[in-house]
Amino acid sequence: MNPFNKPYLSGKELHYIEDAVKRGKLSGDGYYTKKCHDFFITNYGVKKVLLTTSCTDALEMASLLLDIKPGDEVIMPSYTFVSTANAFELRGATIKFVDSRKDHPGMDEQLIASLITPKTKAIVVVHYAGVACNMDVIKELANKHDLFVVEDAAQAIDSYYKGKPLGSIGHLGTFSFHETKNIQCGEGGLLMINDNRFVKRAEILWEKGTNRSAFFRGEIDKYGWVDVGSSFLPSELNAAYLFAQLESLKNIQEQRKNLWQHYFESLTEWTKANQIQLPFVPNFATNNGHMFYLICKNSEQRAQLIAYLKNQNILSVFHYISLHSSPYFLNKHDGRILPMSEVYTDRLLRLPMYYELDVNHVINVLLSYGE
Incomplete structure (x- = not known):
């Protein structure tokens, strides 16, 4: 059977995984995690990125960072993967689904305005098939109504809107490195943080609600539990595999x-x-x-x-x-x-x-x- 998808190996994946093992640190936020972070910051000019175990996790981090609470309304397309909605449903949000365009499965930007109410807190954009939504229309609505914009760019690695990398335009952007994606590590994801308000807290959520990252940078003399969070960061084995893919992007x-x-x-x-x-x-x-x-x-x-x-x-x-x-x-x-x-x-x-x-x-x- 000719498969629908077949993960591609660039040739260096096993070499980098072996190197990660020899370095003696296999848990997250090590040498290869930093190499992946640097790749995105250097090549896409973004402020801050964090590798995650999946795009689902990145979306759940976005929902936490926006402090989504019961009663908040979030607008997103109906024609999307369940993770887009689940991340906000878990926080008690009221999901308002918008229809797709007639010429493309992406959300119809012209229908968003009619769904905005005083309870609306965010618009979640899904760049279906890696093809951008009209971000000027969406950003104008967000600015007018003081809303957050999250880009679900799970399928949109190295794709652009008017020259701007997808995932870097909204307040937050999320990516998938599932084996079905262009760049993959079996299971993996990434959160792009494009608003400085969220940088410090994103690191804390990422590290189980602790300020552990700041501790290892020498910014504080001890770390502890300071916020909610979870174990969103992937192991160095996944990061090493992913870096080989990124080099072949x-x-x-x-x-x-x-x-x-x-x-x-x-x-x-x-x-x-x-x-x-x-x-x-x-x-x-x-x-x-x-x-x-x-x-x-x-x-x-x-x-x-x-x-x-x-x-x-x-x-x-x-x-x-x-x-x-x-x-x-x-x-x-x-x-x-x-x-x-x-x-x-x-x-x-x-x-x-x-x-x-x-x-x-x-x-x-x-x-x-x-x-």
Whole structure:
């Protein structure tokens, strides 16, 4: 079976893991954690970053940093992964889901304003498939209503909005290094802290509610429990693996974007003939080659395509089930119909995308569909 995803090895992962073992410190915040932090600060010009065990953890840290409490309202897209909502649901927030755009699965920025009330505290932006939302519109709303902006950039490593790295534009940004992402370490994540108000507390939350990081920098003579927190930091083994991937970022990105472009150009006429939509990238955004998806004309066509590809030993998959209609949230939803979110739930199909993919094989099989 041709897999949907295959984690890529740059070649230095095991070498750096062995080096981490020989250094004798395997718990978090060691040599390779600092190497990863420095990479993001140097290459993306951000104030502060912290590696986490997952993007889920980074989102939960963001929720804690914003001091989300019961009764606070948080606006986010319905068409997203459950972690985006869970992080704020855990703090007692009231989630207000916004519909997707007609031309892209990302949130419809024009619908956000109607959801803002005096109880709204934050807008959580999800850069679906690594393609930016319109951050000027979102930032203007946030400034006008004194709201926080969190960027869920789980899929958006090395992708930009008008030249600005995604994850660096809101007050906080979160990334995933799950094995399905462009850059991965099996399980991992990162929190970008773009507002100085949150830097000191973020370190404390990261280290189980203690000021341990300040102690090891020699800023205080002892450390203790000073706030809430959890064990959000990954081990040095994960950080060592991740650093090898980060060193190969340019090469990985170039290959993935080439694969994406080959899909797009090769399937243009075929999609028109089969009433299928190709991905759309707005002119303010870049494409980081994270995902190649198709929007089928209906759910039946998607099911047929999945079965057809599987019969040819190619695994393709659909994506999110709209969170507003999920079993957990259904009775909590305010009843608004989110038609575009449902369209993507029913019709979006993801094709295989990974560094070593034989993209021509997948394309040729697709082109034979319907003959």
